[in-house]
Amino acid sequence: MRTEADWLRPGPADPPRWGHRDGLTVGLSPLPGPRGLLRVYTPYLGHRPERMVNYVAVEPVTRRGLRRGFSELERSRLDDEPGLTMWTGDGRLPDPGRLAVVDGVEVLTVLVRCERFASGAEVDLRVRFRADRPHEVELAAAATATSRPLRSCVLTATMGNYARLRTLRLAGREVHARQLWPWHRGDRFTLRASFGLGALPREPDGTAVVAARGDEDDPAGADYEPSVLPHWHWQGERAEQAWVVPDPHPRLRAQVNGRVTYWASSAPIPGGVAFENLEVREPYRPWRPLVFRVTPLPGTSDSG
Incomplete structure (x- = not known):
């Protein structure tokens, strides 16, 4: 049975990063890297703790639109800087996430919110880790109640190079x-x-x-x-x-x-x-x- 020490969960003074302490983890800005992206870390490959293996961007298309929104490239309406803001909880302190047992397996879940896209799309992202799968993360997106209806919502791994x-x-x-x-x-x-x-x-x-x-x-x-x-x-x-x-x-x-x-x-x-x-x-x-x-x-x- 896993213990709390097996999970990486942020406290009030910690950077926003979650996942398997000895496996795959996911983080958000202000950790190093462009804003508007999930950071994916895999220290089990021999990487330094702060080294990302890849990023994941959120790219929704509204039902009446043709072009994707770009969480990494759009300018924020909050500060006019590149990259939409992503946060958890109330936005002031990182949410440590919720631990639960699902079908006999311990699961860590955190909800990531994303600033509204220029297209009017507004998307939440559920990030979930299973205790028995240390090399993976489950991601699921959904439009908020105030979003324009979506045709698709692509989650793209952006740094294969x-x-x-x-x-x-x-x-x-x-x-x-x-x-x-x-x-x-x-x-x-x-x-x-x-x-x-x-x-x-x-x-x-x-x-x-x-x-x-x-x-x-x-x-x-x-x-x-x-x-x-x-x-x-x-x-x-x-x-x-x-x-x-x-x-x-x-x-x-x-x-x-x-x-x-x-x-x-x-x-x-x-x-x-x-x-x-x-x-x-x-x-x-x-x-x-x-x-x-x-x-x-x-x-x-x-x-x-």
Whole structure:
């Protein structure tokens, strides 16, 4: 049986961070990094405690709209700075979250609120950890009572370039970033590559998996150009990053885009084009759970 010491939960003077003390955790600003994003930490890969493996952005589309909202890129109406404000509880002190036992498993749940988007979308995000799954977090979004109706609400993992994710695992095959965008150059994103439900691997209960990993045996030993800032240098062990999608909608699309330079720079990514955003797009269903999982690959110290 887990104890309180097994969970990471913020007190009044602590930074806003929750999860498995020895596993995956999630944090919010003012922890380092852009505002408007969930920070995902995986110290079991050999990362420093403050090192994020990825971020998750919230990108809703209203029923009458065509363009996504961008929690990371929109300017806040509160202070006119980039990134929408996210908070828990009353916004003054972080909510430690609620512990409960569900189907015999201890679960930690915290509700994250997000500032209203320019489109009129207003979204809450439920963040949930299961004691028996230390390498994953369940995320579920829902429109608030004052939100404009939603067509979709994409949760997108935004920083695949840090791990240099390049291989997307599909049903019966794999596809590499270089196959998708062999001629891409410059410092912009590629177009999105999109795959329907039939292209994705499925678990016995029908759950779909959208999983990507790197293609390097030793990513920590990569050679970087001098222009690559140190925070882009990969640390630690290799892992697969995945969205796990129970009860997938028939119109589900798994989507990736890529870059050949690191975000907001012209610094080249070692080895060329790599995935940046990894996401699932479906018609909106309130509190629809998606699981983000970061699993050490075989041969790493925490892979068992």
